[in-house]
Amino acid sequence: MGALLERTLAAIEPADPAAVAAARDRQNHLTKPPGSLGRLEELSVRLAGLAGVCPPPVPEPAAVAVFAADHGVHAQGVSVWPQEVTAQMVANFLASGAAVNVLAAQTGARVVAVDVGVATPLPGEDGDSGILLRRRVRAGTADMTRGPAMTRQEAIRAIEIGIGVAGQLADEGCRCLLTGDMGIANTTASAALIAVFTGARPDDVTGHGAGVDEKTRRHKADVVRGALELHRPEPRDPVGAVAAVGGLEHAALAGFVLGAAARRIPVILDGVIASSAALVAAALAPDALAACVAGHRSAEPGHTVALRHLGLEPLVDLGLRLGEGTGALLALPLLQSAARTLRDMATFDSAGVSGKRT
Numbered sequence: 001m002g003a004l005l006e007r008t009l010a011a012i013e014p015a016d017p018a019a020v021a022a023a024r025d026r027q028n029h030l031t032k033p034p035g036s037l038g039r040l041e042e043l044s045v046r047l048a049g050l051a052g053v054c055p056p057p058v059p060e061p062a063a064v065a066v067f068a069a070d071h072g073v074h075a076q077g078v079s080v081w082p083q084e085v086t087a088q089m090v091a092n093f094l095a096s097g098a099a100v101n102v103l104a105a106q107t108g109a110r111v112v113a114v115d116v117g118v119a120t121p122l123p124g125e126d127g128d129s130g131i132l133l134r135r136r137v138r139a140g141t142a143d144m145t146r147g148p149a150m151t152r153q154e155a156i157r158a159i160e161i162g163i164g165v166a167g168q169l170a171d172e173g174c175r176c177l178l179t180g181d182m183g184i185a186n187t188t189a190s191a192a193l194i195a196v197f198t199g200a201r202p203d204d205v206t207g208h209g210a211g212v213d214e215k216t217r218r219h220k221a222d223v224v225r226g227a228l229e230l231h232r233p234e235p236r237d238p239v240g241a242v243a244a245v246g247g248l249e250h251a252a253l254a255g256f257v258l259g260a261a262a263r264r265i266p267v268i269l270d271g272v273i274a275s276s277a278a279l280v281a282a283a284l285a286p287d288a289l290a291a292c293v294a295g296h297r298s299a300e301p302g303h304t305v306a307l308r309h310l311g312l313e314p315l316v317d318l319g320l321r322l323g324e325g326t327g328a329l330l331a332l333p334l335l336q337s338a339a340r341t342l343r344d345m346a347t348f349d350s351a352g353v354s355g356k357r358t
């Protein structure tokens with residue numbers, strides 16, 4: 001295992017019980033009937049437990065990291081879209097034309113695209129820009145139906161890239177991290193990972209992705225089943241599992257979650273790709289879940305299965321099935337509202353409002 005990964009796993013701690021207790025107590029003294037802010041209250045308690053202080057800092061500024069990569073399994077006809085769309089959409093992110101850019105602008109979040117394994121050349125000069133981080137491990141994965149998608153070393157490199165991006169954004173002042181993804185055929189790798197870590201049947205966790213018909217969806221589930229039979233990945237070996245049937249963006253996203261957790265910064269998970277990566281992260285460090293907030297519930301069936309396994313309840317449920325970080329961005333204001341109400345509302349004592357009659 002890589003040194004950065006080892007160090008990061010060692011730095012991840014459970015929620016702070018004193019901060020959790022203080023936040024619960026404070027919620028009960030704010031000028032509202034106890035419990036009346038619904039799930040925002042429990043969310044604020046989780047933020048306090050993660051930060052280790054009550055009230056916790058408001059999670060802002062925020063940044064969404066869109067990890068982009070291609071997939072050898074695309075050759076099996078699991079997506080209706082050509083592979084080049086991955087690189088073309090990265091160019092669209094750089095030009096601020098994608099849904100993730102529009103929703104990020106709406107919420108004041110920064111967008112960073114990270115090339116961890118795009119198969120076709122990207123526009124522009126070598127080196128990083130403010131928006132594009134070039135961290136390509138290899139030009140797309142291999143076809144998981146014929147061999148492992150990548151080597152263990154490549155998986156560890158991609159995980160450590162994700163940790164590094166989380167650390168860099170934290171160093172630049174970000175106090176809330178959001179997951180994003182771009183990779184044609186990546187819902188197939190996501191389904192495979194969800195089947196490995198939850199034990200669900202491939203057919204139950206394989207969806208229509210970016211628009212395949214029912215016949216192709218069934219073929220996709222067969223492809224997943226075949227890959228699992230070939231590799232027999234084990235949840236006890238998360239690095240081996242993501243190397244066998246995952247994607248470079250899945251590995252990087254798992255690292256991104258671990259990196260956020262190690263820094264005690266909340267990370268809002270987007271859809272099925274992010275949640276399958278979170279399964280990898282949680283298998284490596286169960287306490288990383290203290291940092292995870294499920295932004296939304298995507299229409300992909302595997303997403304609901306993964307969220308149940310992770311014990312996370314999504315904040316919004318709008319039938320989205322896009323990815324890129326869009327569902328996480330829609331949830332961002334809710335997370336910020338949870339922290340702000342806990343921090344800024346008056347208490348019954350400070351406002352001179354009479355408490356409940358006992």
Ligand SMILES: Cc1cc2ncn([C@H]3O[C@H](COP(=O)(O)O)[C@@H](O)[C@H]3O)c2cc1C
Nearest residue numbers: 079181182183184185186187209210322323
């Ligand atoms: C134009 C376009 C923009 C996207 N933005 C995100 N995705 C989403 O769809 C892809 C996964 O679906 P599948 O597994 O069926 O290929 C990923 O790139 C995901 O981020 C897009 C897909 C397309 C076509």
Ligand SMILES: O=C(O)c1cccnc1
Nearest residue numbers: 209271272298321322323
């Ligand atoms: O759940 C998602 O994020 C998703 C679903 C379909 C296609 N791309 C992404």
